[in-house]
Amino acid sequence: xxxxxxxxQQDDYARADEAAAFIRSKTTLQPKITxxxxxxLGGFADELADATVIPCAQIPHFPVSSAQGHAGNLVIGKxxxxxVAAMQGRVHYYEGHSLQRVTFPIRVFSRLGIKAVLLTxxxxxxxxxxxxxxxxVLKDHINLQGGxxxxxxxxxxxGVRFPDxxxxxxxxxxxLAMEEGKRLGIRISDGVYVVVPGPSYETPAEIRFFRTIGAxxxxxxxxxxxxxxRHCGMKVLAISCVTNMAxxxxxxxxxxxxxxxxxxxVKNSFVALLKAVISRMAESLREV
Numbered sequence: 001x002x003x004x005x006x007x008x009q010q011d012d013y014a015r016a017d018e019a020a021a022f023i024r025s026k027t028t029l030q031p032k033i034t035x036x037x038x039x040x041l042g043g044f045a046d047e048l049a050d051a052t053v054i055p056c057a058q059i060p061h062f063p064v065s066s067a068q069g070h071a072g073n074l075v076i077g078k079x080x081x082x083x084v085a086a087m088q089g090r091v092h093y094y095e096g097h098s099l100q101r102v103t104f105p106i107r108v109f110s111r112l113g114i115k116a117v118l119l120t121x122x123x124x125x126x127x128x129x130x131x132x133x134x135x136x137v138l139k140d141h142i143n144l145q146g147g148x149x150x151x152x153x154x155x156x157x158x159g160v161r162f163p164d165x166x167x168x169x170x171x172x173x174x175x176l177a178m179e180e181g182k183r184l185g186i187r188i189s190d191g192v193y194v195v196v197p198g199p200s201y202e203t204p205a206e207i208r209f210f211r212t213i214g215a216x217x218x219x220x221x222x223x224x225x226x227x228x229x230r231h232c233g234m235k236v237l238a239i240s241c242v243t244n245m246a247x248x249x250x251x252x253x254x255x256x257x258x259x260x261x262x263x264x265x266v267k268n269s270f271v272a273l274l275k276a277v278i279s280r281m282a283e284s285l286r287e288v
Contacts, residue, residue: 012100012104012107012155013107013155013157013158015060015061015104016061016104016107016108016110016111017111018060018061019059019060019061019062019104019108019111020108020111020112022058022059022060023054023059023074023076023085023108023112024112026052026054026076027052027076029050029052029076029077029078029083030083030113031076031083031084031085031112031114032083032113032114032115032116032282032285033082033083033084033085033114033115033116033117033118033278033281033282033285034084034085034086034087034109034112034114034116034117034118035084035085035086035087035117035118035119035120035274035278036086036087036090036105036117036118036119036120036222036225037086037087037088037089037090037120038089038090038119038120038121038122038221038222038241039089039121039122039243040122040241040243040261041120041121041122041241041267041270042088042089043267043271044086044267044270044271044274045073045075045077045086045088047079047271047275048075048076048077048078048079048084048086049077049078049079049080050077050078051075051076051077051078052075052076052077053073053074053075054073054074054075054076055072055073055074056072056073056074056087056105057072059074059108061104062074062104062105062108063091063097063101063102063104063105064091065089065090065091065092065095066091066095072088072089073087073088073089074086074087074088074105075087075088079274079275079278079279080275080279082278082279082282084278085109085112085114087105090102090105090221090225092198092199092220092221093145093147093197093198093220093224094197094198094199094220099145099147099148099149099151099224100149100152102149102224102225103149103224103225103227103228106225106228106229106232106234107158107228107232109234110158110229110232110233110234114234115234115235115285116170116173116234116235116236116237116281116285117225117226117229117234117235117236117237118236118237118238118239118274118277118278118281119221119222119225119226119236119237119238119239120238120239120240120241120270120274121193121219121221121222121238121240121241122219122240122241122243122244123136123193123217123218123219123240123241123242123243124201124202124207124217124218124219124242124243124244124245125216125217125242125244125245126194126207126210126211126215126216126217126218127191127211127216127217129189130189130191130216130217130242130245131187131242132242132243132244132245133187133241133242133243133265133266134187134188134189134241134242135181135186135187135188135189135239135240135241135242135266135269135270135273136188136189136190136191136193136216136217136239136240136241136242137169137174137177137178137181137188137189137190137191137237137238137239138169138174138190138191138192138193138217138222138238138239138240139169139174139190139191139192140168140169140192140193141168141169141192141193141194141195141222141223141226142192142193142194142195142210142213142214142215143195143223143227144194144195144196145195145196145197145223145224146197148224148227149224149227149228150163150227150228150231158231158232159230159231159232159233160231163227163230163231164230165227165230168226168227168230168236169226169236169237169238170235170236170237172284173235173236173237173277173281173284174190174237176277176280176281176284177237177239177273177277177280178190179280180273180276180277180280181273183276184269184272184273184276186269186272186273188273191216191217191240192214192215192216192217193215193216193217193218193219193222193223193238193240194210194213194215194217194218194219195218195219195220195221195222195223195224196218196219196220197220198220199220202218217240217242219240222238222240226238237277237281239273239274239277241266241270
């Protein structure tokens with residue numbers, strides 16, 4: 001039995017449709033893949049051909065990031081012949097937004113007909129085998145943000161009440177990302193990402209706890225977007241850049257400037273990986 005949807009949830013659906021219609025009015029491209037580019041990683045969008053840049057502040061109902069290293073644009077363009085939509089930055093829970101607001105762009109992408117989401121982030125390395133600058137394909141996550149963007153009445157037009165998360169990150173996408181990384185000679189591995197609210201960095205004791213429960217990386221994003229993408233039926237691939245080692249691993253304080261500097265240092269290899277992965281993802285989607 002379908003339960004009637006409260007007006008507030010109906011408004012979420014209508015707002016997503018309105019934002020999607022605005023984006024369609026700005027471009028003739030019809031992307032099936034979207035990217036969310038994390039701290040210091042937004043430069044990838046500058047590589048897109050035939051690009052249309054839309055400031056997020058102009059898109060109806062879109063949240064706007066206040067975080068350093070997030071340009072706050074939606075860029076629609078091409079990687080080769082493949083149309084993509086790329087978010088230069090994202091909003092975070094720690095900025096004071098609700099998790100529903102944080103994930104609103106993902107809802108909009110679902111209304112645009114997007115079939116796959118490629119999420120990137122800057123993360124702290126917990127696994128002692130990881131090095132600063134390494135790229136890590138997420139194989140699973142642990143949600144320690146104390147909330148879930150699906151809390152509240154469910155709108156069946158977006159997805160089912162209890163979405164399956166046994167494969168939050170698509171196994172075929174993970175496989176092709178690992179293959180392309182190795183082909184390009186990039187330091188790449190896979191791992192489990194734990195998300196925390198932020199904005200303070202974690203304590204050494206918290207990092208020891210995260211390692212004990214099976215986390216390889218820690219960050220403040222990505223997981224809410226993954227949950228909503230899966231709720232909307234979109235496939236997800238997520239790649240972290242280890243921009244700093246987590247608290248207590250090195251005998252030095254943590255600094256956001258280091259995150260941005262590392263993102264800039266790995267930019268070329270990261271861009272090469274994303275281009276190769278997007279091509280393979282598009283092939284996979286065509287085969288479905």
